[in-house]
Each structure stands twice: as C-alpha cells, then as structure tokens.
Amino acid sequence: MRIWKIPAPKQLVTEERDESVQTPTQAKVKVTNVLLSPSELRIWRGSVKPAYPVVPGRFAVGVVSEAGEGCVSVEKNTRVYIHDTVPCGKCEQCLAGHGESCAAMQAAGIDREGYLRDFAVTEEADLSPLPPSVSDTDALFVGIISLCEAVIDRLDAPKGTHIAVFGAGEIGNILCQLLIYHQAVPILIDPDEARLSAAAACGIYYTLKADEELLSNIARITGGRMAAHSVFTSYNPMPADIPYEATAAGGTVVYTGFGFPAAKASLKPALDRRLTLTTVTNDFSNSAAAINLLVNKAVNLAPFGLETYPVAEAEQLFAARAEELAAGKNVKCCVLNLM
Numbered sequence: 001m002r003i004w005k006i007p008a009p010k011q012l013v014t015e016e017r018d019e020s021v022q023t024p025t026q027a028k029v030k031v032t033n034v035l036l037s038p039s040e041l042r043i044w045r046g047s048v049k050p051a052y053p054v055v056p057g058r059f060a061v062g063v064v065s066e067a068g069e070g071c072v073s074v075e076k077n078t079r080v081y082i083h084d085t086v087p088c089g090k091c092e093q094c095l096a097g098h099g100e101s102c103a104a105m106q107a108a109g110i111d112r113e114g115y116l117r118d119f120a121v122t123e124e125a126d127l128s129p130l131p132p133s134v135s136d137t138d139a140l141f142v143g144i145i146s147l148c149e150a151v152i153d154r155l156d157a158p159k160g161t162h163i164a165v166f167g168a169g170e171i172g173n174i175l176c177q178l179l180i181y182h183q184a185v186p187i188l189i190d191p192d193e194a195r196l197s198a199a200a201a202c203g204i205y206y207t208l209k210a211d212e213e214l215l216s217n218i219a220r221i222t223g224g225r226m227a228a229h230s231v232f233t234s235y236n237p238m239p240a241d242i243p244y245e246a247t248a249a250g251g252t253v254v255y256t257g258f259g260f261p262a263a264k265a266s267l268k269p270a271l272d273r274r275l276t277l278t279t280v281t282n283d284f285s286n287s288a289a290a291i292n293l294l295v296n297k298a299v300n301l302a303p304f305g306l307e308t309y310p311v312a313e314a315e316q317l318f319a320a321r322a323e324e325l326a327a328g329k330n331v332k333c334c335v336l337n338l339m
C-alpha cells in the first residue's frame with residue numbers, strides 16, 4: 001500500500017508499506033476520499049509542529065476491502081467513515097474500559113498516523129458504516145459535526161438562547177446550523193463578508209461583521225441582554241478576548257477547534273462578568289450521532305463549494321494552498337480523491 005507523508009516542513013513524499021489485518025476485530029479499508037483542511041496545511045508548512053514525519057489526513061472515508069472474522073458491524077464493501085480520534089488505550093479511563101472518557105484522545109494526522117494512504121488497517125470499533133443517503137463528501141464532515149455537537153452539549157443551553165459564535169469558517173458555520181437545529185439562536189460574527197453571506201445562504205439568520213458596531217448590534221438582537229454564551233473557533237483572525245464583552249454575566253465562553261495558535265487575552269472583562277472559560281477539542285467523537293444528523297439533513301454543506309482533486313495533485317495542492325493560508329487568506333477545505 002502507498003502512504004503520503006510529511007517528513008519535514010514543506011515536503012510531501014510517498015512510501016510503500018505492507019500492512020494487513022492482524023486480529024479478528026480489525027478491518028482493512030480502501031481509503032477513497034480525504035479532507036484537505038487548513039490543519040493539514042499548517043502541518044505541511046511547519047506553523048504547527050507535530051513530531052515529524054507525519055502521515056496527514058484527519059478526516060477520511062473508504063470502503064472495507066477485508067474484514068477480520070470477528071467483525072460484526074462491517075463486512076467487505078461496507079462504506080465507512082474512519083474515526084478521526086481514537087482513545088489512547090493507556091490512560092486510567094481506557095484501561096477501565098471507558099475509552100469514550102479517555103484523557104488523551106489521539107487525533108489522526110497529528111498524534112497518530114493520518115489517512116492520506118490508499119489502505120488503512122483499523123479496529124472495527126473505529127469505523128462507522130455510512131447509510132446510502134450520506135455521500136462520501138458529506139461524510140468527510142462527520143468529525144466537524146461531532147465537534148460542534150460536543151460544544152452544544154457543553155453549553156447545555158435552553159431553547160431560544162442567544163449564542164454568539166466567532167469565526168464563520170466551516171466549524172462556525174456548521175455549529176450555527178446545529179444550534180438552529182437544537183432551537184438555540186446563533187449570532188455568527190466574522191470580519192469577512194463573503195463568509196457571512198455563505199452562512200446566510202445556509203439559513204443562519206443573524207450574521208454580524210466584526211466591526212466597531214459589533215457590541216451595539218449584539219445588544220440590539222438580544223434586547224440588551226448580550227449573548228448568554230459565546231463560542232470562539234480557533235484560527236479566526238479576531239482577538240481571543242473578543243467574546244468577553246459580548247457575553248452576559250455568568251455565561252460560558254467555549255474555545256473550540258482542532259488545535260489552537262498561541263493567543264493572548266485581556267482577562268478583566270471575563271473576570272468582571274464571572275464568565276466560565278472552557279475548551280472543546282479532540283473530545284470523543286460521536287460519529288454515529290453526527291451521521292444521523294446528516295441523514296436528517298440538519299446541516300447544509302453545499303455552500304462550502306467543496307472541490308475534489310485527484311491525489312496525484314496532492315503535492316501541488318499542499319504547496320499552493322499553504323501559501324494562500326500564509327498570506328492570510330481564508331482557505332476552504334477540499335477533497336483528495338484516492339480512487
């Protein structure tokens with residue numbers, strides 16, 4: 001089988017390797033599509049420095065080509081989402097059989113090898129079968145949907161609650177759609193009008209530009225109460241302390257994303273308001289629940305305009321897109337096709 005790996009920043013090389021099913025509960029999956037997101041580009045550039053070499057590719061779908069005799073939920077030709085985080089298997093929770101509460105979930109493409117490879121051998125437990133109504137490209141968002149659901153669980157907000165969401169990239173947009181699905185009232189904030197109009201096309205009603213009118217606009221929408229809680233998505237160009245004055249006293253500010261850049265924040269407004277600051281990242285992925293949300297059409301992914309490229313173009317794509325990212329542009333996700 002062939003794998004693509006980043007041996008050092010700004011390099012992508014291929015390697016041939018033999019891997020086969022080792023235990024009855026493992027399956028071999030022909031990887032068909034991998035999401036190329038800004039996280040992969042940061043690793044390629046070296047602006048995020050994991051332990052190189054890295055096999056990139058956090059989000060992937062494929063088709064089972066061989067299932068161990070002990071597999072019960074997948075068989076040959078089952079289309080699957082390959083879980084993007086798996087329990088470490090070593091911590092106290094994992095050893096007690098509670099992998100879902102693992103203290104050190106391992107993310108593919110960061111903490112462990114990712115899925116930019118033509119075949120992957122995994123435990124059956126790390127595969128979620130895909131219903132026919134969920135396309136391969138939609139399924140690539142299962143990990144992001146799962147992250148957003150974990151944020152909503154953390155907020156535990158009653159119906160009709162105003163939630164300010166900072167950053168209108170894929171995570172912010174999907175989070176707002178899911179908040180609406182759960183009957184909360186998101187207010188999506190971003191400096192980029194194009195991203196806000198894409199969000200409006202997804203049915204997100206309140207979109208606000210991050211400008212000097214921001215706080216007065218939030219006050220107007222919320223009848224002066226401000227947002228009950230706020231969510232700040234990582235790697236957006238706004239300052240990390242922008243949510244504090246937008247959030248009502250006693251509220252929660254969740255920082256979320258797949259990793260965080262170095263950030264400074266002026267804490268005084270958060271302390272004055274007795275805000276709770278917390279993080280949702282690399283939590284246990286509830287992939288089955290996320291797939292169910294796709295089946296129920298709770299999320300509209302069409303406005304992301306996802307483009308697909310053959311994996312043969314991977315090297316050029318990494319280089320070109322990483323350059324755009326370094327120039328401060330909002331780089332969209334795209335799909336690498338390995339068929």
Ligand SMILES: [Zn+2]
Pocket residue numbers: 087088089090091092093094095099101102103104105
């Ligand atoms: Zn663990």
